[in-house]
Amino acid sequence: MAGRSDAGSAIGDRIDAITAYFRSRPRLRTLVVAGPPYAVLVLFFAIPLLVMLVVSFQTSEIGGPWTLSNYTNFLTSETYLTVVWQTLVISLQVTAIIAVVGYALAYSIVRFSRRTTLLLLLVILPFWTSYIIRMYAWINILQSDGVLDSTLNLFGLPAVGLLYSQPAVLIGFTYVWLPLAILPFYASLTNLDPDLIEASKDLGAGPIRTFTSVTLPMTKNGVITGLILTFIPTFGSFITPRLLGGTNNIMIGMVIENQFKSAFNWPFGAAIGMVISVVVVALLILATRFGGGLFGQRSQGGAEA
Amino acid sequence: MSLLHVSGLTKEFGDLVAVDDVDFDVEDGEFVSILGPSGSGKSTVLRMVAGFEEPTAGTIALEGEEIVGKPPFERDVNMVFQDLALFPHLTVAENIGYGLKQQGVPKAERRERSERMLEMVRLEGYGDRTPAELSGGEQQRVALARALVNEPALVLFDEPLSSLDRKLRQHMQTELQRIQTETDTTFLYVTHDQEVALAVSDRLIVLNDGGTQQIGTVEDLYEDPASRFVADFIGDVNTVTGRVTDLDDDRALIDAGTGEIPVPRTAIAADVAAGDDVDVCVRPYQVSLRDAATTETDATDAFASTGTVLSRSYQGSDSLYDVDTDAWGTVSAEVREDAFRNGEDVTVTWAPEHVHVYRRDDEDRPDGGETEDRPDGGETEDE
């Protein structure tokens, strides 16, 4: 790319002129760089969500007359409210399991392992394979006479046939969200100064006291972020309960799927989508108040807490 | 015509005046240092010369041509950055050849000139390594070679030696002088480290709070500091307080608590008037110590006080004593004799012609201890 040839110098001058033009117009420069992604995200992400809000107030088809019936139908139906309750219970159970298992794992890796990169990779890799495939693997394992039952048989234990039960759903969710939730746990723990833990022990606190009075409070933000990353997608999920839960473990995401794939009542589906969104927004506000930063670089784990 | 002529240079960041009406010249072939504590505006001056900051007011002329408003890549100056800024994705030779490439120099010639530069900085055969494979001192040399190979009118240095340990820094100082002489290039060097500046510079520009305090040779600054700030900042100094009781064209009478002492007018700053409170500064090496028992303490033609030796530290050929004087508190004396012991009573004296007298102004005292190690961080502003 050494010196411009004579033939290219006209183009070169042109480029120089354009560069100079932008150099003197910082605002235009910002607009050219930030504008397109901004536009894409607003048009294809934010506006669709607003459209969903609008449609949720329309009768049976898009553009129909305004109504509140989608919401009243949903909120007065005992069946649907039971589904919401069940979804909430399952999501909370999954979040609790992830909190314990995920934090224990992240803590073990950060504090007791030297091969952190390899271990982290082993944890993250499954997240990058297909969600459905991962569920399918568990069907293989959990179904009657599947891998689990056959293994139990080998040891002379009775078969359990877990597939299509709530434990199966919990296992499935734990499996898919664990790799994602570990990342913020891990990040906040690596940012924690190990000297603080040693100082606590030096001052007479045992490992459990140190954990509850130093480690956990200082990694609070990372924990909250990880739990949000578990609870919200679980609350809106339909694949896992559909494939592993059978008919006794209906979750709200399945109701939406049903409206779009077989009942074809889009406004009603949109209203349920709004119900989920309200729960999500409420949770995010709550989480932000308790310090879990999900946006931006401000939240580098719990080191500044 | 000076190589670099800076006049009325001012830079404001919002309400903060980082550089305030600075004038100076750099002559062809000179080694000039800009010296000042953190926040004195010295890096900002350098960045304006390089083209990374635009001045709020003032002019910068290089070889007679105004360069304010030109982007950095059109200025015939090259910089050695504080953190060196070697390109990690390029080899040493490619780093050095980068500027030549921008000028359209053919590859073979680039290679050859890089080689020659590597020889100049004594890194023959290092061309194919990457910067990460070099030691700190070697990286410094590459950064220097990268600037010099373009044969710029002026090479700028933004405290590049501050990250090196003392021994390596001293070695690089002498290398810098050698290379400057061999390449016959003009250097403008910014630092907060007076040791480096005094060792290598032909002339120094002392900045404080964005303004010029003094410009001169090392001897000028040391022997005849223009302000209390300069006296304090360049080398060590004892400062005692006093009052001017009388002043005429030849001498002043100064009472520093030991009676009125006549001091030559040349030792007194121009703005001092009769009746002013003043600081009387004297270098430790101008202070003498005598055995208290054998000296008269009521001398009226010299500053003198009795005191007790607090501590003594060995300094090679000299000894540095801290003495708790009756008149002025602690005074340092750098003397040949090593006969005094801690706790011994002594008389401290110095001649009136060795003092520098400045009007008392508590604000311009540099915070000596703090400025030593701190990088010049707060001066540049993010866009």
Added chain:
Amino acid sequence: MSALSSLSAAVERTVHTHAARMATAVIALVIAFLWIPIAVLVFMSFAAGGVLSFPPEQLTLEWYRVFLTNDAAIDAIVTTITISVPATIITVTLSTMIAYAIDRYVFPGRDWLQMLATLPIIVPLVVTGVAMVLFFNGTLGLPEYVSVVVAHVIRTIPFATLVILPTFLTFDRRLEEASKDLGADELRTFWQVTLPNIFPGIVAGGLLAFTLSFNEFVYTYFVKGSGDPTLPVYIWNQIRYNVTPEVNVISVVFLVVAVTMVLVAVSLTRVDLLTRQ
């Protein structure tokens, strides 16, 4: 000393003594939990006995042959790639612009841009999927292919940005000043200094975006009509309606794609970049 406090002291001491062993056990158990299902899939793809029978009587490559001669499955892979490749290119371009804007410029709405680029991770997929089908298909009437590609772009932007932004934030901008000081203008500085230094991060972001897009199911499931299914949609139909043993083989395909992409991406950056929030 009360009985309770001496008990708690004993527990503390036990935990202290066995902490390292407990940690090793936790790591081993969780890694096993995460990898056994994957091992089962790979193993089952060689099982001769037919669908979902364990343990298999004998091993075979039969299902790989079936898979390779199954036009529907191959078509699904092709369909997926014709969506994932353009979606990845668009995502990488947009994410790079987002990272550049957030790193370099201060402008009104900067925080909003960062939030918008993160939100698609947080909003449940089913909600966004519904919103997209209402807007793309119901309101705009976009062609199916365009809808799906756009959906994939929205799905992958947060992850690509998450990987690309740190490479910008850790890039030493003094290098650009050095380049300009040595005579290169803005454009040349970008090509010769900025891009080579951030390129690994961008490639890593692209590889992860492609992997995610290749796996994308929920948005596609909602937005896509009756046209050719992508591989995840194809496999969903298989699992729900007529499981054949070649599903195991397709699982292995997904695995190989994911592992390859992620390993290359990780080798290009550092794994800890993925842990930045």
